[in-house]
Amino acid sequence: MAIDATTRTEKFPYGIASVGLGEVERQIPVEEPSPLPPNAVLTVIGKPVPRQNGRAKVTGATRFTVDIALPGMLHGRILRAPLPHAEVRTIDSTAAARHPGVRAIIPIATPGDPATAIVRYIGAPIVAVAAVSMAAAEEALHDIRVDYKPLPFVVDMDKAREPTSPAVYDSASAPKGHVSGFPAAAGLPLNGNVRGPATDVRGDPVQGFAQADAVVEGEFRTQVQTHCCLEPHAIVADWRADGLTVYMSTQFTAGVRHELAETFGLPLNSVRVIVDGMGGGFGSKSSLGTYGRVAVALSRQAHAPVRIILDRKEEQMDAGNRPGTWQRLRIGAKRDGALTAISLVSYGTAGVTVGAGIGNVAQAMYACANFQASQHDVFINAGPGCAMRAPGNTPGAWAVEQAIDELAERLSIDPLALRDRIDLSPVRREERRIGAERIGWQQRHAPGTDPGPIKRGLGVAQSLWGAHVQINCACEVRIMRDGSVEVLSGVQDIGTGIGTVMAQVAAEVLGLHIEKITVRIGDTEFPGGPPSYGSRTTASITPAVRTAASRVLQSLLREAALALNAAPDDLVARDGRILVRHDLSRSMSFAEAAGRLRTDRTSAVASRSDDYAGFRQRMEDAAIARQDLGGVQFAAVAVDTETGIIRVERVVAVQDCGRPMNPLLIESQVQGGVLMGTSYALFEERILDQHTGRMVNPNLEQYKLAGPRETPAIDVVVLENYQGQSATDAYGIAEPASIATAPAIANAVYNAIGVRLRSLPITPAAVLAALGKVPSGNSRT
Amino acid sequence: MIETASAIIGAVEAKEADSASVVGPDLAPISLRVNGVVRLVQIEPRMTLAEALRGPLGLTGTKIACNRGACSACTVWLDGATVCACMMLAIEVGTRSVTTIEGLATGDKLHPVQTAFIVHDALQCGFCTPGMVMSCAALLEHKSDPTADDVNAAISGHFCRCGTYPHVVSATLAAASARKA
Numbered sequence: 001m002a003i004d005a006t007t008r009t010e011k012f013p014y015g016i017a018s019v020g021l022g023e024v025e026r027q028i029p030v031e032e033p034s035p036l037p038p039n040a041v042l043t044v045i046g047k048p049v050p051r052q053n054g055r056a057k058v059t060g061a062t063r064f065t066v067d068i069a070l071p072g073m074l075h076g077r078i079l080r081a082p083l084p085h086a087e088v089r090t091i092d093s094t095a096a097a098r099h100p101g102v103r104a105i106i107p108i109a110t111p112g113d114p115a116t117a118i119v120r121y122i123g124a125p126i127v128a129v130a131a132v133s134m135a136a137a138e139e140a141l142h143d144i145r146v147d148y149k150p151l152p153f154v155v156d157m158d159k160a161r162e163p164t165s166p167a168v169y170d171s172a173s174a175p176k177g178h179v180s181g182f183p184a185a186a187g188l189p190l191n192g193n194v195r196g197p198a199t200d201v202r203g204d205p206v207q208g209f210a211q212a213d214a215v216v217e218g219e220f221r222t223q224v225q226t227h228c229c230l231e232p233h234a235i236v237a238d239w240r241a242d243g244l245t246v247y248m249s250t251q252f253t254a255g256v257r258h259e260l261a262e263t264f265g266l267p268l269n270s271v272r273v274i275v276d277g278m279g280g281g282f283g284s285k286s287s288l289g290t291y292g293r294v295a296v297a298l299s300r301q302a303h304a305p306v307r308i309i310l311d312r313k314e315e316q317m318d319a320g321n322r323p324g325t326w327q328r329l330r331i332g333a334k335r336d337g338a339l340t341a342i343s344l345v346s347y348g349t350a351g352v353t354v355g356a357g358i359g360n361v362a363q364a365m366y367a368c369a370n371f372q373a374s375q376h377d378v379f380i381n382a383g384p385g386c387a388m389r390a391p392g393n394t395p396g397a398w399a400v401e402q403a404i405d406e407l408a409e410r411l412s413i414d415p416l417a418l419r420d421r422i423d424l425s426p427v428r429r430e431e432r433r434i435g436a437e438r439i440g441w442q443q444r445h446a447p448g449t450d451p452g453p454i455k456r457g458l459g460v461a462q463s464l465w466g467a468h469v470q471i472n473c474a475c476e477v478r479i480m481r482d483g484s485v486e487v488l489s490g491v492q493d494i495g496t497g498i499g500t501v502m503a504q505v506a507a508e509v510l511g512l513h514i515e516k517i518t519v520r521i522g523d524t525e526f527p528g529g530p531p532s533y534g535s536r537t538t539a540s541i542t543p544a545v546r547t548a549a550s551r552v553l554q555s556l557l558r559e560a561a562l563a564l565n566a567a568p569d570d571l572v573a574r575d576g577r578i579l580v581r582h583d584l585s586r587s588m589s590f591a592e593a594a595g596r597l598r599t600d601r602t603s604a605v606a607s608r609s610d611d612y613a614g615f616r617q618r619m620e621d622a623a624i625a626r627q628d629l630g631g632v633q634f635a636a637v638a639v640d641t642e643t644g645i646i647r648v649e650r651v652v653a654v655q656d657c658g659r660p661m662n663p664l665l666i667e668s669q670v671q672g673g674v675l676m677g678t679s680y681a682l683f684e685e686r687i688l689d690q691h692t693g694r695m696v697n698p699n700l701e702q703y704k705l706a707g708p709r710e711t712p713a714i715d716v717v718v719l720e721n722y723q724g725q726s727a728t729d730a731y732g733i734a735e736p737a738s739i740a741t742a743p744a745i746a747n748a749v750y751n752a753i754g755v756r757l758r759s760l761p762i763t764p765a766a767v768l769a770a771l772g773k774v775p776s777g778n779s780r781t
Numbered sequence: 782m783i784e785t786a787s788a789i790i791g792a793v794e795a796k797e798a799d800s801a802s803v804v805g806p807d808l809a810p811i812s813l814r815v816n817g818v819v820r821l822v823q824i825e826p827r828m829t830l831a832e833a834l835r836g837p838l839g840l841t842g843t844k845i846a847c848n849r850g851a852c853s854a855c856t857v858w859l860d861g862a863t864v865c866a867c868m869m870l871a872i873e874v875g876t877r878s879v880t881t882i883e884g885l886a887t888g889d890k891l892h893p894v895q896t897a898f899i900v901h902d903a904l905q906c907g908f909c910t911p912g913m914v915m916s917c918a919a920l921l922e923h924k925s926d927p928t929a930d931d932v933n934a935a936i937s938g939h940f941c942r943c944g945t946y947p948h949v950v951s952a953t954l955a956a957a958s959a960r961k962a
Contacts, residue, residue, distance in 0.1 A: 054899035057907030058891065058914055060842015060882035067841035135825070228942050230846045230854060230908035279844075279908030280942050312847045495906030495943050668902045672944030700940055701851040708933045708946040 006030055012612075012724025013038045016430050024724040026612040033509070033550035033727050039659065039720060044508045045728070046720075048664035051497040052519065057277070064277035065234040065249040066309050073236065074103050074130040076298050076308035077137035078291060079144050080318070081109075081119035081126055084381035084693025085153035085166070088117045088146060091127060095143035101136025104302035105129050106294055119148070120168055120352045121383050122693050123317030125290050130298040130306045153381040155688040157324060157349040160193040160380045168193050168352060168379035175354050184354040184377060194347070195354060196376035200363065208341025208370030212332025216406045220329065220399035221759040224349075224686040225322040226315070227388055228705065231279020233319050234309040235292050239299040243270040248292060251281040252531035253490045254472075257524045259288040264296060275492045275522040278532075282676075283387035284320035286533050316698035320386035321686060323348045323356035325395045331403050337413050337421040339368035348395070349378045350385030359392025361400045361739075364628075365464045366422040381693050387533060389676060390735035393465060394742070398760065401461035401743035406756065409447070415460055415747070416441065427721055428462055431632035431654035434717055435460070438652040439634035448754020453642050456649075459747025460634050463739030467625035467658070467731045469615070470530030470540035474607040477506055477548040479556055481600050483591030485510060485517045487549075491529025491541050492522040496734065497665040498537050502545045504662060505728060509549035511573035512590060527605055535629065535732025536622070538661060540608050543727035547606035550727075555602040560593040611725040627723050629731055631655035633674065633740040635712075637748040641771055644764030648678050648712040648745055656719040658731035663718060670716040670737040677741020679706035682761050804872065811872055815840065816884025826872050830864075831855040833871035834881060842882035842911045852940040856912035857881050863919045882911035885918060893956040894918040901952035905943030913939050917953040927957055 007027040012035040014024035021038060039046025056062040088109045097105055108125045109116045119126070127144055131137035152166035159165055169175075174195065177186030188196050209215060229249075236247040244266060250256050253273040260271045278285075291308050299306040310319060325348035332341040342363075348356025354377040363371055388394075404422075408415040416432050423429065435441075444458040478486040487506050493499050499519040507514040520526065530540035557568040560578040564571065570581050579587040615623040636650040651674045660666050683704035687696050697703040722729055742760065750756045755770040769776040805826035812821045815838060822837040831848075834840045834857070846854035848867045855866040858880035885892045894917045897903070904910040913936060920927055920935040927935075932953045936946065 050899050050902060051904075053907075054902075054904065055891070055895075057904050057910050058882075058895040058898045059886060060840070060911045062907055063841070064844075064908060066845070067835070069836075135827070228940075230844070230852070230906065230940065230942050232846070277907060280906040282942070312849070497902075497905075664902045668905055668943070668945065668948060671947050672905060672942075675944030675946065676942070699849065699851060700847045701849075705940060705942075707938070707940065708936050708950070711944075711946045714947055 010035050013722040014724050015722060016427060017720035018434070019430055021722065026724050028612050029609055032609060033546055035724070036546070036728060038722065042508055044504045044514055045661055046659070047662070049500060049504055049514060049662055051500040051665060052503055053493065053499060062277035064231050064279050065236060065247050065275060066231060068236045068247045068307070070236060070238060070305040073305040073307055074132060074298070074302055075134045075137045076128055076130045076295050076306045077134070077141055078125045078294065078308070079127045079141045079146070080314070081122060081124040083119065083148050083150055084122050084155060085151040085168070086119050086148040087151060088119060088126065089149050090147040092145040093127060096129060096140040099131065099136065099140045099143060101131040101133060102140045103130050103132065103304060104298045106297045106301065108290065108294065114173070118173070121381050122695070123314065123383055125294070125318070128294040128298060130302050153693050154193070155380050155382050155693045156690055157326065157347065157378050157380055160349070160378050161347060163192055165193055168381055174379070177354070184357060193379040194376050195379065197374040198357065200373040201371070203370035205341045205343055205370045205372040209330070209332045212340045213335045214407065214410045215330060215332045216403050216410060217328070217330040218399070218403055218406065218758055220327045220402065222325045222395040222398055223684065223760045224324040225388060225680055225684045226686055226703065227282045227284040227320055228700065228703070229280035229282060229284060232310045232312065232315050233285060233289065233291060234307070235295045236305055236307045237295040237299040238305040239296060243272065244296065245272045245274065246296065247274050249278055249285055250275055251285045251492065251494055251533050253492055253522060253524050254528040255286070255531055256288050256292070260296065263288070263293055271524070273524045278492050278494050278522070281494050281532065282389045283391060283533055286387060286531065312700060313698045316686070316703060317695050318383045320388065321383065322388035322391065322394070323350040323385040325356060325358055327358060327399045329362065329399045329403050331407055333407055333411065335411065337411055337418045339366055339422050341370040342368050344373040346375045347378050349380050351380055351382035353384040355385060357392050359396035361393050361396035361464050365400060365462065367424050382688055390465060390739045393463070393739050394680070397461060397463060397739045398743050401740065402746055402756065402758065405459070405747040405750065419462065423462070425628065425630065427656050427719060428630055428632055430719060431656065435632050435634045435652045435654040438715055438717065439636060439650070441634070444751065447751050450752060454638050454640050455752040456636065456638050457748045457750065457752025458634065458636050459744045459749070459751055460632065461740040461743035461747060463631045463633070463736045465535060465629045465736040465739065467539060467627055467629045468534040468536035469608065469611065469623045469625055470536050470621060471608055471610070471623055472528060472621035473530040473540040473544055474527035474605055475502070475541060475544040475548050476527050476603055476605045477545065477552045478601045478603040479552055479594050479597070481594055481597050483516070483589070483594040485512065487517060487519045487545060488526040489521050489529040489541060490524045490526050491537060492532055494532035496532070496537065496669060497662065498541065500665065501538060501542060501661045505542050505545040506549045509546055510553055510590065512576055535735040537732065539658070539731040542661060542730050544606045544608045546727040548604045551604035551606060552602055555604070556593050559596040560588060563588060563593070563596060609726070613725060625725060625731065629657060629736045631736050631740060633744045635741070635744040635748040637745060637752055639749055639752045639767060641753060644767035646682055646749060646762060646767060650713045650715070651741065651744070652715045652717070653737060654717040654719070655733055655737055656721045657733040658721055658723060659729040660718045660720060661728070661730050666718050666733055667716045669734050671714045673734060673737025674714050674741050675706055675711055677738045678710065678712060678745065680760065681742035681745040682706065682710070685761050813838070813871065813874055813879060814876070815879045816881060824871055826870065828871050829867050830857070830869050830871045830874060830879070831866035834866060840881050840883050844908055844911055846908065853916065853938045854909050854912045856915045858915060858919060861919070861922060863916050882915060885914065892918050893959050894921060894953060897952035897956035897959065901948045901955060903945050903948040903952035905945055909939060909941045913941065913949055917949065917956070920953065921957055921960065925957060925961065927954065929954060
């Protein structure tokens, strides 16, 4: 950035705190606040502050979308397809329309319309009704007669790849590209059910493999995982002549507002989206969705508010999922470990949609001049996938991190030493050092050498995630005349406690106790907030909060300066007071200063500026920072070789997120990431019946999830990694915390039993089959 | 069925009960003792306790997540014992006393488990939290000095997708210590 009147030079703390901090000089916009010192010298930021909405949550007072009941509200239900592939020939809703409780009926599939008359998965929406009660809506669904012409279908990805397989789409009807979740490029060829390849080449992979002293190669599989948010997808739509108000369990109030405006032809100022309590999303509540559009259409037709809450079966079948994948990964290396080539072929299925790519772990985690990837989407007759916590990189790391483990053994190099050789990240180097010490890596034995039927093992794996930032993101900070403070943004709290972190930032800037700060979020009436996905919320909104708080403080200091007979620049806000910097005896309370405001409140709005050293990549409203996020996780497992049961005894998770804003909340998120990864590794799997296309476990008991009994002891260590990139220098953690867990467990299992398991989930049956104790019932070894 | 029938009669206002040999399918009046207060509500007999609490009684703190007894989000106390409110009909409650998350605190004073959940951050999105709190508080009612294993047993069957289990355990153990102190 050129030096000019719009920028100034500042020195920022730089580096990893546990290694040693230095400084970096940055040109920053003049209106940005001065550099924030390291956490050690701060009062509120970086401290384990309990979340502000904790009391509401433990008393049941939090209003989730499912708890919203408006006067005269109707209940919406959606009739769903019972066949995996069929043409809707006729829909007869006349009996349903006569039901005394029914107020509106909206067709979703239209016979004869090529765009909507074909259903391609069980659970696809057909017709929606709104009625005076859930029971009445349910009864009305039973009164709707749909005539289907069954079509051949396929729900197995391997079968779908065969040329003779029934086609899910033809070239005219196939999805052209992908908007939600991991990008899938437009314009790729479609062959049968296989779309792609999307290719990526760097250097000369053929030459690279020719130069290799050792090559490891493996086929890896990952299952379809469902989000299982505890709060179902839910919306209350209230269409009125003077505007549309929508209460929605959403990860992105601002995005849903835009979708609503576009879908219903409304100006943005007539659309309001509100979410208070938000019962989890994990990627599945990023957009409006069919159920959302339907609720609004029903409300418009019925002239009454309409609430739709998906039931658990709908959640499991038609609310998104993490695509399943098959990958063949080859890695070549010199004797000293230096990588010479990486080659990756992948096929993944997001059901009827695209987006089953496996991310950039193979491409970017390790130094390797020669790389090639060829990735494919495979269509099957199953519910659409969508982004799920660290999409792409989670299945990607499953393969890469096991292959690196295998390569280390082949080269007789310790897996950590190999990574020290090929991983250029100084952050992960430090994370490996800390984690190895914590887990007791020195005690790790050779694979399969633990005597006795219960064999223990240690494994390690790493994660890589882009540091995402939402540029279209703003915040308002208000000081009221009594000295109380409001922080406002449309950003929503998905469960991370972002509101508390925003309060911490404002409290730090204004020198106030955090209880003086009221945070109001989750409402598009406030300045537009970032989405709660991509681990970008903290990185995006906290600099805006700090900048807005700094600006509004200037207004207050101008008033105080008159009273204290000092220049505004000589004043500081600290401990609830405004003090003259060089003469602390001259001071007044924050509230006194606020009392001198000419109006009831003063306010400032600020948006997220660009990272000070620029971005690696800039998209429309978003960007990716120059540095990566990641972490290193170590797992200790005990494998019962008689039952096949794996017990994950301990996980050490060493993570980074730039400046950690609140270690208590971060610990919660990392534990959650590790637990989701553990559950992915050992238990979860969407199972479709090959003969009917039906999901056989569309619930929360046969869809197996890790519970308290399966939770390992989880040690969380978070680095302080300062890069001098924004007013807070904070980045995200939710997704990188989940990527490395499954491969770390798999590597530990290998270390325990000496047999490698490359398919997820690693069930007891898979372990016994791998040990040759039972015949292999399927491809899961 | 006989038990259910007597429970209805026990709960329905006496003057209704005389003529109510058959209840439903339309709205029927029943009385429920919830959080120490007897409330008369009009419900369809097919309504579950969870639906009755969240709907006519306006107590939305009790959550429905799976609606089939698999996740325990709807946990309430029935005469002090934890039950899944989605797994029983409201008319089955009879004269028994229901305690929900809204009734756990004493006025403004939180139950020690509630306080500990906040301090230890034993919640994230908060949707499973009311049920989780009810089970952990029930544990302390029956066992003043629980082990981590006791807490894990008490919350087995509770499902938390955010992964709060470690903090739930540490919070509940801390609440037990705080109570004794």
